Amino acid sequence: MMNIKKLILLFSIFLCSGYWAMAQNVQAIKYSALEKMLRQSKDTVLIINFWATWCKPCVEELPYFEKISKKYAGKNVKVVLINLDMVKDLNTKVKPFVAKNNIRSSSIYLLDEPDYNSWIDQVSADWSGSLPFTLIVPSGKNARKTFEEPLTESQLEKEIQPFIN
Numbered sequence: 001m002m003n004i005k006k007l008i009l010l011f012s013i014f015l016c017s018g019y020w021a022m023a024q025n026v027q028a029i030k031y032s033a034l035e036k037m038l039r040q041s042k043d044t045v046l047i048i049n050f051w052a053t054w055c056k057p058c059v060e061e062l063p064y065f066e067k068i069s070k071k072y073a074g075k076n077v078k079v080v081l082i083n084l085d086m087v088k089d090l091n092t093k094v095k096p097f098v099a100k101n102n103i104r105s106s107s108i109y110l111l112d113e114p115d116y117n118s119w120i121d122q123v124s125a126d127w128s129g130s131l132p133f134t135l136i137v138p139s140g141k142n143a144r145k146t147f148e149e150p151l152t153e154s155q156l157e158k159e160i161q162p163f164i165n
Contacts, residue, residue: 057150
């Protein structure tokens with residue numbers, strides 16, 4: 001009887017460790033790290049999506065960013081997902097959400113900056129702060145394209161094409 005309990009315990013630990021390992025790619029960053037990413041996009045088209053686990057339209061469009069990330073892997077396109085949940089929820093909500101939804105191909109960060117007013121205008125003067133928000137930063141250009149609404153898969157593909165070709 002004791003061996004069965006040990007086996008069940010070990011199996012449970014094994015399953016949980018795999019679950020958490022998939023979600024380990026999410027890390028908390030400060031705005032300065034995001035700003036550095038934005039400045040270093042000289043040879044890469046950055047597609048940055050701001051989202052939250054509690055935002056239904058955000059969650060609905062996440063698979064489109066995942067598809068774009070996979071489709072353009074190895075090309076000068078990088079998808080960055082910036083989560084805006086509370087930093088205290090990183091391990092209890094965000095990482096489990098990412099693992100459950102099998103989000104792996106994009107770079108995923110939780111922005112640890114609770115005072116949104118201190119950085120939103122720095123991302124884009126066109127952003128009121130509502131979610132979802134997508135920012136396309138073309139390589140080597142200062143012009144940025146912003147979307148303060150959910151995007152469909154075809155819209156996202158259409159919007160990035162001029163910057164890729």
